[in-house]
Amino acid sequence: MMDRVLVFLAKLKALFLRSSDDAAFKNEVEAHLEMLSERYENQGMSAAEAKQAARRQFGNVTLLTQKRKEARTTMFFSNVARDLRYGVRQLIKTPVFTLVCVLTLALGVGANTAVFSVMHAVLMKMLPVHDASRVVYVHTTSFPTGAHNTGDEATSFSYATYRELREHSGLQEVIGYIPMSSSGKAPVRVGTVPEEAAGDMVSGNYFSGLGVGVELGRGFLQKDEDGHAPVTVISEKFWASHYAHSRDVLGKTLFIKSKPFTIVGVAAKGFEGTEGRIPLDFWIPLQSDPEFNAWGSPANEGTYLTIPIFWCMRLMARIPESVTQEQALAKAQGIFQQAAYLGIAEKRAGERIPQLSFLPAKQFDGQDDSFARSLKTLMAMVGLVLLIAMCNIVMLLMARNANRQREFSIRLAIGAGRKEIARQLLTESFLLVVLGGIAAWVFALGATHALGAWARIDSNLQPDAVVLWFTFAVLLVLALVFGIAPLRAAVSSGPETALRSSATASQITTRNVRTGNIVIIMQVAMCVVLLVGAALLLGTLRNLMNIPLGQKPEGVLVFGIHPQHIQSKEESIAFFVNLQQRLRTIPGVEAISFAGNRPGSGWSNNDGGVRVDGHTPNGVEPEKANYRHNTVGSDYFRAMGVPVLQGRDFSDADSATAPQVVIVNETFAKKYLGTVNAVGHVLSNSKGFHPRLIVGVVKDHKYTGITEEARPMNWTVFMQGDRENELNVEMRVQGDPMAMLPTVRRFVQQIDPDMPLLEPMVESEVFRQSISQQIMFARLAGCFGVLAVVLIATGLYGTLSYRVSRRNAEIGVRMALGAQRRQIVWMVLRGSLLLTVAGVALGIPAAIAASKGIESSLYGVKALDIASYLLAIAGVTIVALVASGLPAGRAGSVDPSTVLRAD
Amino acid sequence: MAADKSEVLQGTLDLMILKTLHALGPLHGFGIARRIEQLSEDVLTLNEGTVYTSLLRLQQKSWIASEWGVSENNRRARFYRITKRGLKQLAIETENWERISGVIGRVLALEAKVEP
Structure with a gap:
C-alpha cells in the first residue's frame, strides 16, 4: 500500500518535471552507450562496429524512452484531458442537446438552490455569534393577567423580569433588546436629510454577551446601559452606505429621534442584529427619556423602565458552560415565575402561570409556522421539478448514447476497453453537469434575491457555504446518475454490432423501452x-385577490408621521390638525385624513366592553362585547373610499371641545344594536363611562388585511382621543399617488426638517x-x-x-x-x-x-x-x-x- | 505467456540491482549492467536498457535514490544508491527468494530419486 502511494506521488511529481527529466534520461542513455562502445573498441572493434554492438547490447532506445515516459508519470491526467477535449467536441457537435440539458439543469438545480438558500437562512442558519449553540432566544407562554404587552406574546418580557433573570437566574448572560418602533425603524439623520433606519435599544452586554465583535471602535459596556449613554454602534452595512467605510466615523454624531448619539463602534460584518427579517442599522443602550419608550409607544404613565407590568422587552441568554440547557432552564423558570408577578397586586386564582422556554439562536427567531410550512412545500415542489428534469436528461442521454452505439462498437472493435468508453461517457456527463451547475448558480443568485423580495425579508439571504455544499452535493449526484444510468445502454453492445448494425437490425430492446416507459x-x-x-x-x-375590500385603496397615498418634541396631548392634536390643513393645500389632493393603525398592515386595536345607551348591547354581556378600533381623522371614510350608509363622516367640527362622537360599521350595528339604524344611540364602555354619540354607520370593509372576516368595528377621531405619537396620513389624490411624494416631502420638511415620511406606499400595496x-x-x-x-x-x-x-x-x-x-x-x-x-x-x-x-x-x-x-x-x-x-x-x-x- | 516471463525477470532484475547496489555502494547504470553481466557469466543475456526501466521502478518506490556525479573516466553520470527502505526490502526479498529456491530445490531433488 505504502509503495503504491509512493509510486503515485513520484509519478505526480514527475508530471511537473517532465521536460528536465526527459533530457536527463537522454544524457544518461547516451553516456551509457558511449561507455559501452568504448569498451567494445578496447576489445578491438572498429568505432562503427563498436557503436552498433553497443546499440544492440543496449536495446531499442526509442521504445525504452517511450516506455519510460509512460511508466515514470501517470497517464491519468493526459487521459482526462483527452476525454475532456473529446467530450467538448461531442457537446459542440450537438448544440441543441447541450443547450436543452444545460438549461434544464440550470432551472432545476438553480430553483432548488434558491429555495434551499431561503429555507436554510430562515429555518436553519444560526446567528453569527460566538458559540451559538449556547445562545438561546428566551420565550414565554404568556404574561400574567393584569400586565399588558406589545403584541408578540411569546417574546415580550417586562424590564423587571429582565433585571431579576439577570441577577438571579444563574444564566451566564441575559441580553435584552427592544425595537425602536412597531415597524422596527426610527427617524435618523446623518447629515441634513432625515430618513428612517432600523435599530434596537439594547442592554449593555448585548455585544459582549452574544460574542459579536466590532469592525471598529467598541461595543457597549454595562455603564452605557446604567447611564443610558447617548452612544451608538452602527452596522457594517450602514457604515458602508452612509460613511463609505471611513475610519474616522468614530466620534461622529448620529441623530436618532432628533437626539444626538455619538458613534462608538461598527459591528462586525455579517451581524445584522437579532430581529430576523429586519436587518438593523444601529444599536443604542437602553434609554430612559419618554421619547425612547419601548416600541415608540407614548409614555403617558411612564416608560418601560418604570412600569413593571409593561411587557415589551425581548430577551436572549447565554447558557453557562457548566450546565446543560435543561438545568439552566429549570433554574431560570423558578426565578421567572416569581419575577413575572412583580408589580401585580394579586395573582388571579387558577391562572396559568407563564412558562419560560429556550429556543436556538437561529437567524430568525420563532418564524411563524405558516411561512416555514410554505417553504417546506416549495422545497418539495422544487425537488419534484428537479426529479423530472433529471429524468429528462437521463432519457436524452440514453437516447443519444443509443444513437452512438455504432461509434462505441467501432471503438470497441479497434481496441478500446469498456472502461475507456465508460470513462468517456462519465466525462461527458460531468461536463454537462459543470456547465449546468455554473448556469444554475448564476440563476440561483438572482432567484434568491427575488424570493427574498417576495417574502419581504430584507436581511441577507444570499447563498453561503452551506448552500454551496448543498448545490455541489446535488450536482455530484446528478453527474453520477447521468454518467451511470445511460452507461449500460451504451456499452451493452459488443463490437459485432457495428458489423450488423443497420436500420433493420439493432432495434430498441424491450428492456430499454420498459425502462423508458x-x-x-x-x-x-x-x-x-x-x-x-x-x-x-x-x-x-x-x-384572495377577488375579495372585495369594501374601500378604494388604489388612489390613496399613505405615510407615517412621527412629530418630535411633542410634550402634551394638546400639542399633539394641534400638530396633526395643522398638518392636515397644510397638506390640504397641495393641488391634486382630494381628501386627507389620518389613521392610527395603517389599514392593511395587520395592526389593530382590539378592545372590549360596550354599553348601548347604558344598556346591555343586544343581549351580549357588556364585558364580552369585543370590537376592533382605529383612531382616525376627519374625512376618513371619504379619503378611504368607504361608503357611509347612515349619518355622516367625521369632520373638522369634531374637535376636542365638541361632543364626543363615534362611527361604527354594519356588523357592529347589527350585532350590538340589532339594527343598522344606529345613528343617534350612545356607546359607552362596560362600566358606562366615556359616552360617545354614534354619528354614522359605514359599510363593512377590511381593516387588518385582505383575509380578515367581517367583525364589529368602530372609529373615533384623534382630536377627541389621547396623545398620539405617530399617525399615518391617508391622502386620496388624483393620478399616481407615488408621484405626489416629492411635493408632500417638501411640505413636511417646511414643518420640521428632521421628520421623514415613514414607509410611504399606496394603500392598495399595503x-x-x-x-x-x-x-x-x-x-x-x-x-x-x-x-x-x-x-x-x-x-x-x-x-x-x-x-x-x-x-x-x-x-x-x-x-x-x-x-x-x-x-x-x-x-x-x-x-x-x-x-x-x-x-x-x-x-x-x-x-x-x-x-x-x-x-x-x-x-x-x-x-x-x-x-x-x-x-x-x-x-x-x-x-x-x-x-x-x-x-x-x-x-x-x-x-x-x-x-x-x-x- | 510472454507477460509472465517478463514479470519473473522483472522481479529478479530488481532484486539483482538492489543487491548489487547493496554490495558495491553507489553505481551508475553502466556499472550495474557490467556487474550483472560479470556475475551472470553469459547465462543471462539482457538488454542493458531494461536496467533503466528497473531503476526507475525502484526509485519510484523509494528503494533507491540517485544523484548526479562524475564517473571514473570523467563523465557526468547518475549514481544510484540503496536507501533504508531499500535495505529493508532487500532483506525481505532475499528471504523470500531463498525460501522459494529452497522449496524448488527440494522438490527437484525429490523427483530425481523417484524417477529411475
Whole structure:
C-alpha cells in the first residue's frame, strides 16, 4: 500500500518535471552507450562496429524512452484531458442537446438552490455569534393577567423580569433588546436629510454577551446601559452606505429621534442584529427619556423602565458552560415565575402561570409556522421539478448514447476497453453537469434575491457555504446518475454490432423501452402532483385577490408621521390638525385624513366592553362585547373610499371641545344594536363611562388585511382621543399617488426638517402585502407547474421522436405490408396516451395526499377541488398529445421504399 | 505467456540491482549492467536498457535514490544508491527468494530419486 502511494506521488511529481527529466534520461542513455562502445573498441572493434554492438547490447532506445515516459508519470491526467477535449467536441457537435440539458439543469438545480438558500437562512442558519449553540432566544407562554404587552406574546418580557433573570437566574448572560418602533425603524439623520433606519435599544452586554465583535471602535459596556449613554454602534452595512467605510466615523454624531448619539463602534460584518427579517442599522443602550419608550409607544404613565407590568422587552441568554440547557432552564423558570408577578397586586386564582422556554439562536427567531410550512412545500415542489428534469436528461442521454452505439462498437472493435468508453461517457456527463451547475448558480443568485423580495425579508439571504455544499452535493449526484444510468445502454453492445448494425437490425430492446416507459409514467405522475398543487394555490390566490375590500385603496397615498418634541396631548392634536390643513393645500389632493393603525398592515386595536345607551348591547354581556378600533381623522371614510350608509363622516367640527362622537360599521350595528339604524344611540364602555354619540354607520370593509372576516368595528377621531405619537396620513389624490411624494416631502420638511415620511406606499400595496406570502407561494407554485409541463413536453417529445426514428424500418415494413397512415399515427399516439393514462392514475392519489398536506395554506378552495384536478389532468393530456403529435406525424409519413433501402 | 516471463525477470532484475547496489555502494547504470553481466557469466543475456526501466521502478518506490556525479573516466553520470527502505526490502526479498529456491530445490531433488 505504502509503495503504491509512493509510486503515485513520484509519478505526480514527475508530471511537473517532465521536460528536465526527459533530457536527463537522454544524457544518461547516451553516456551509457558511449561507455559501452568504448569498451567494445578496447576489445578491438572498429568505432562503427563498436557503436552498433553497443546499440544492440543496449536495446531499442526509442521504445525504452517511450516506455519510460509512460511508466515514470501517470497517464491519468493526459487521459482526462483527452476525454475532456473529446467530450467538448461531442457537446459542440450537438448544440441543441447541450443547450436543452444545460438549461434544464440550470432551472432545476438553480430553483432548488434558491429555495434551499431561503429555507436554510430562515429555518436553519444560526446567528453569527460566538458559540451559538449556547445562545438561546428566551420565550414565554404568556404574561400574567393584569400586565399588558406589545403584541408578540411569546417574546415580550417586562424590564423587571429582565433585571431579576439577570441577577438571579444563574444564566451566564441575559441580553435584552427592544425595537425602536412597531415597524422596527426610527427617524435618523446623518447629515441634513432625515430618513428612517432600523435599530434596537439594547442592554449593555448585548455585544459582549452574544460574542459579536466590532469592525471598529467598541461595543457597549454595562455603564452605557446604567447611564443610558447617548452612544451608538452602527452596522457594517450602514457604515458602508452612509460613511463609505471611513475610519474616522468614530466620534461622529448620529441623530436618532432628533437626539444626538455619538458613534462608538461598527459591528462586525455579517451581524445584522437579532430581529430576523429586519436587518438593523444601529444599536443604542437602553434609554430612559419618554421619547425612547419601548416600541415608540407614548409614555403617558411612564416608560418601560418604570412600569413593571409593561411587557415589551425581548430577551436572549447565554447558557453557562457548566450546565446543560435543561438545568439552566429549570433554574431560570423558578426565578421567572416569581419575577413575572412583580408589580401585580394579586395573582388571579387558577391562572396559568407563564412558562419560560429556550429556543436556538437561529437567524430568525420563532418564524411563524405558516411561512416555514410554505417553504417546506416549495422545497418539495422544487425537488419534484428537479426529479423530472433529471429524468429528462437521463432519457436524452440514453437516447443519444443509443444513437452512438455504432461509434462505441467501432471503438470497441479497434481496441478500446469498456472502461475507456465508460470513462468517456462519465466525462461527458460531468461536463454537462459543470456547465449546468455554473448556469444554475448564476440563476440561483438572482432567484434568491427575488424570493427574498417576495417574502419581504430584507436581511441577507444570499447563498453561503452551506448552500454551496448543498448545490455541489446535488450536482455530484446528478453527474453520477447521468454518467451511470445511460452507461449500460451504451456499452451493452459488443463490437459485432457495428458489423450488423443497420436500420433493420439493432432495434430498441424491450428492456430499454420498459425502462423508458417507467420513467415517463413517473414524470407524468409527478407533473400531475405539481399541476394540482399549482392549480389549488393559484385558485387560492384568485380568491384572495377577488375579495372585495369594501374601500378604494388604489388612489390613496399613505405615510407615517412621527412629530418630535411633542410634550402634551394638546400639542399633539394641534400638530396633526395643522398638518392636515397644510397638506390640504397641495393641488391634486382630494381628501386627507389620518389613521392610527395603517389599514392593511395587520395592526389593530382590539378592545372590549360596550354599553348601548347604558344598556346591555343586544343581549351580549357588556364585558364580552369585543370590537376592533382605529383612531382616525376627519374625512376618513371619504379619503378611504368607504361608503357611509347612515349619518355622516367625521369632520373638522369634531374637535376636542365638541361632543364626543363615534362611527361604527354594519356588523357592529347589527350585532350590538340589532339594527343598522344606529345613528343617534350612545356607546359607552362596560362600566358606562366615556359616552360617545354614534354619528354614522359605514359599510363593512377590511381593516387588518385582505383575509380578515367581517367583525364589529368602530372609529373615533384623534382630536377627541389621547396623545398620539405617530399617525399615518391617508391622502386620496388624483393620478399616481407615488408621484405626489416629492411635493408632500417638501411640505413636511417646511414643518420640521428632521421628520421623514415613514414607509410611504399606496394603500392598495399595503393590502397586497398582507397576502404577499400567499402571492409568492402561488406564483412560485405556478412557475414550477409550468416548468414541469415544459419539461414533460420536451422529454416526451424527445423520447418519442427517438423511438420513432429507431422504428423506421419496422414502420416501413408495416406500411409495405399495407398498414394505413392513420394506423401508424394511432399506433404512436396510443403508446403515449397509455403512458399518460398510467401516469395520471399514479399521480392522482399522490396529488390527493399532497393537497391534504397544503390544505392549511388554501383559501376558499378545498383540497379535493374537482376543477383543479380536471385542469391538471387535461393539462398533462394535452401536453402529451401535442408532444407526441409531431413524432406520430413523422412516423405516418415514413416512405417504405426509402427506409427499406437505407443502409 | 510472454507477460509472465517478463514479470519473473522483472522481479529478479530488481532484486539483482538492489543487491548489487547493496554490495558495491553507489553505481551508475553502466556499472550495474557490467556487474550483472560479470556475475551472470553469459547465462543471462539482457538488454542493458531494461536496467533503466528497473531503476526507475525502484526509485519510484523509494528503494533507491540517485544523484548526479562524475564517473571514473570523467563523465557526468547518475549514481544510484540503496536507501533504508531499500535495505529493508532487500532483506525481505532475499528471504523470500531463498525460501522459494529452497522449496524448488527440494522438490527437484525429490523427483530425481523417484524417477529411475
